[in-house]
Amino acid sequence: MTIKKALLLSFILFSHICLKAQKVTHSFTLSDSSFMLDGKPFQMISGEMHYPRVPREAWRARMKMAKAMGLNTIGTYVFWNLHEPQKGKFDFSGNNDVAEFVKIAKEEGLWVILRPSPYVCAEWEFGGYPYWLQNERGLVVRSKEEKYLKEYETYIKEVGRQLAPLQVNHGGNILMIQIENEYGSYGGDKDYLKINQRLFKEAGFDGLLYTCDPPEAIANGHLPGLLAAVNGIDNPGRVKKIIRENHGGKGPFYVAEWYPAWFDWWGTAHHTVPAENYTGRLDSVLSAGISINMYMFHGGTTRGFMNGANYDDKHPFEPQISSYDYDAPLDEAGNATHKFMLFRKVIAKHLPVGMTLPPIPAAKPTIAINNIKLNESAGILDILPKPVLNKTPLTFEALNQDYGFVLYHTTVTGGKTGILKLNELRDYAVIMVNGKRVGVLDRRHKQDSIKLTLPVGKVRLDLLVENLGRINFGPYLLKNKKGITESVVFNGKVIYNWAMYSLPFNRVSGIAFKPAKAVNSPVVKKGTFTLSKVADTYLNMEGWGKGVVWVNGHNLGRYWSTGPQQTLYLPAEWLKKGRNDIVVLELLKSDVNSLNGSKTPVLNKLQ
Template sequence: MSMTRSFCHDDSSFLLDGQPYRIFSGEMHYFRIPREYWRHRLQCLRAMGLNTVSTYMPWNLHEPRPGIFDFTGMLDVVAFLRLAAEEGITVILRPGPYICSEWDFGGLPSWLLATPDIKVRCMDQRFLAAVRRFFARVGQETAGLQWHRGGPIILTQVENEYGAFANDRAYMDAMVALVREVGFDGQLYTCDWANPTNLKAGEVAGAVTVANFGSRAHEQIPALRRLRPNQPSMCGEFWAGWFDEWGSKRNGSDDPTPVLTEIRWMLENDTSFNFYMFHGGTTFGLMAGANDYDKYTPDVSSYDFRAPLDESGRPTAKYTALRELLGAHQPAGVTLPAVPAPPLPVIRIAAFALTESASVWDNLPEPVAVAQPVPMEMLGQAYGMILYRTDIGGLGDGELRLVEVHDYAKVFVEGKLVGTLDRRKHERMVKLEGVPTERARLDVLVDTTGRTNFGHKLLDRKGITDRVEYNGLTLMGWQAYRLPLDAAMLAGLRWQASDRPGPAFHRGYFHVERVGDSFLDLRGWSRGVVWVNGHCLSRHWSIGPQRTAYLPGAWLRPGRNEVVVFDLESDGRKPLSGLDAPVLDEVAAPG
């Protein structure tokens, strides 16, 4: 006789199949971890004493173009969820549509920004129609894996920290209705910052309200209980570390003591929790996000987060201490499994040279004629760089003003670099001198970093967002060259043996006898992106603090391996090597 499976709650406890269930969860994202390592990371989670894994779903990766979906490879969320079930781990699913997560545009797809006046996370019908299409596919893929249907999903989130964004109650009600419509008929929840204003703004009927915080559990949880007395208490994101931003010292601490203090209090006071992050992994590709309050601050690619399990999946001092603490709070008769060995060793890669180069100037695509510069999204481009070209011959010397640069521009006149503008520094103007009277080709090459992923400036279009002025006049008549830094662009590069200064791509090869994880040392390079065997590993930037790129051994092969480095500013090729430890806290002196 089979038992009916259920997950719900009473006034004080979550109930799994009718029995009290404390959620000891760890956040890790399948899309930040090579698929070959998923099982190992899940086994590490269980061995630390956790029983649940929490993960977001990134809309921008799963629907890279309207109506075109990808749930393959590292995006095969169903395979990840089934692995969790095989390892005896329950799941918290966070499908968005907005996920924050230091992820470009908070996980929203860039193609939304091709609609000039669109608004997001509200009742804008164009946004809701796009969400409905995505959620229909999310439901098709994952709703059948809820606990009561035989799968591992015990909680499904509605939106994400909405109480820190807006007060559109109709929108939140629409999100609940849509989540239900696509098949999520199990237990729902919302999470928000741990204060009454945010929690009330983000809560919805029928969902458990949980609080996010990184300290003072002894104050935050009692406040949540006063607000929502007829439900279990849970910290939806316990911030076990923090993310890092380009040009700033590394955040957080490796000291386990503060984390142990907070977790111990929650263990002793009947509180469920979710480590954010248990294992951060890497924001591969060009997906790292940014913040923009008074200053635009883009995030690095490493998502190490000073988490219990580090970027490459190795246990830290936090992991060891938490395993000891959580081991003493397991259900009667449960003994923690052994910590699994890493799937591959860490290796060093001897220094090697890059031997071919491809200048951006020699590899320009066909341009698009535009009256004025437009953001790349208006031209169907999602990421990478964009070049704007016009002629200012006969206009004389003067001030060139870009309104605005998103995010980092190199300005050239007749091929000569005349200025650099950095959005982080609110730079918009370059003085031009000696402008030729006849022909004077003006090139503005804009490199991008992440779109804002939190707050009220989410509509962060890339390139030149409005106009270019010269001596007060708006310059008209431009050509725009799309440089997306994607696989198709790399495949079409024309390589040559001679070295070329930036902006340029550089290619070389290294050999390994056995594969293993490593960390490419990019010190000596300036600013750009690195690929190995076609995998886009990371952005790199000499300002730090991240100076290495995590290279998963699962993406290597015995024998020859290909590396491509794009660098915007370097004077030519530099040697590369692989280290056996990352460099994540090396900030360049202000210059």
């Protein structure tokens, strides 16, 4: 062997030894009473935070805030509809880079609880399921049905490629992985849960698996042999009793979702819960050695069209708002709240001996951007793509469209007054006659009919239908198609021969704008504003009606004058010095051409 070869071989061996030394694996196991990390008792003080609800550029800053409050762990779902938006096309880039989210948590000294179940609930569109599952004939979510399991397997193996190497037993920081999600509230098929367990293991998740359910559903939802975590209670005695009853008479004891607050939906007052109501309860749970995952520690924002909705036979359709502030310890913009401060004091009492909390990062600066002018516009009827023609109206799903809007167009004979009825409208429709808005229908109020007087002659009838968010919880997961899902009737007669125009608004860069002019129909408006410095801000939409806002191509979410949310959070990370572009889709108040910013949010104003 030459000296050169010998040196090369030595270098290769040395590099291999160094790499092995860097990859320190840990053990994470269960004792009868506690979690064991590297053989020592470990109490998880975790907070839920979802990577798509926070700009990627801000992940690290939010995690520093978690450490400052005393958390040692972060919990997150994995969202199937983000990662496989169309069948067979996967996306783990940009804000979908969940592996990078986990790695940043490790760099910041945080462990991770991973919840990659295909169903997440989470006030998220279709509970995390991709819309296209509904196009698979016979597919039944959350079941042993063959087509569902095939798609589920494909998805979870892709997730496994991204995240299985980051488990604690492989040198990463993922402590535990949850299978399914509150399944006991939906069904009780233990064979289905066993299939979940098998698929997770085949995907590479060979660490500690667990289930979680509320107390009344835990008997249905847990799988013998796995830790049965409980959600939504914090009485120490009750927590321990329920888990023992479902885990062979022993612990450890884990509240997988501890709720110090709640979410909001359109038309209902903003939910807030005083921190003082929860400090004593947090103290008692931690004093009892119980581990918790705070849902939410930081809610963030449900961007774009990804909000879900609640609906059952007793409650109206309730689509959730874009803000996921949740009255959480960390507010929508990532700043510490009064609740954060009080919880931090409680957690500080339970730190290991000799450990102190890092200082709280300063609140982020804010600016108010006033008098933003939108001087260009494009009427919705002027930007229509090529239509799909059909005798009867087609759903979003039949058009292979996920979110946004569909415009249904037809021509009818006028000179009549009668009732126009949209059977099974889902969810919101702007009605236009000869290009002018004449009314709206809103599923929230069980509205499906409007009285119309049509002028004499051939009349253009346009129905702009918005998907307000697919149901994310309960028995109606299987009845989640959008658009006009049955028929349109006028004066008792079915209307046929429709042209359907898909308007998903997944981007607004290709719209041809002209100088703004007065119209009485939905309109897209464009403007610019110039900044000498960037900082967080809020766009106040109180003078507007209903729609969506994009800044520099980023969809900030929906606004709706009905409230309670009246502002849209605009993070500093998406602004730039100099010129910034803003686009607004407005459905109801076409004559508004300017808006103002605010340094603070308005999340509690109903109109």
